Amino acid sequence: MPTSQPDVSGPSEDRATPDDLLHARTGTEVSPEDVVLASGKDITPHSLEWARRKLAAEGPAALDKLLP
Template sequence: MTEEPETSSRRRGGVSPDSILHSGSEGEFTAEDLVLASGRDVNPENLAWAERRMAEKGGRAALDELLP
């Protein structure tokens, strides 16, 4: 890990600039990732929910709407 994010944060009064923030949804994700992002426990019922949601929302959109 580099010092750059902390340094950038200090220069802007303790707030991280948008240029260094990212949701992490740029790569591949699974139903388990969606369950965890929603704050639910990983179990067969919630994994089934996540798979349905990914199918309904078109995959990435299901995760993007849960992440800041």
């Protein structure tokens, strides 16, 4: 009786992750709430003001810098 093996079509460990899968942003506008949540902080008036200043200084890259 032949036994069938499950389809093993997962990612191979010897292949690199494509560059387009490594980026956090999807091309949409980055909000102060996004920056606060990415930093691990709670959304408060103080943290939102911090995020607004960070976005003003660094632009959308502020979010990329916070995410792994």
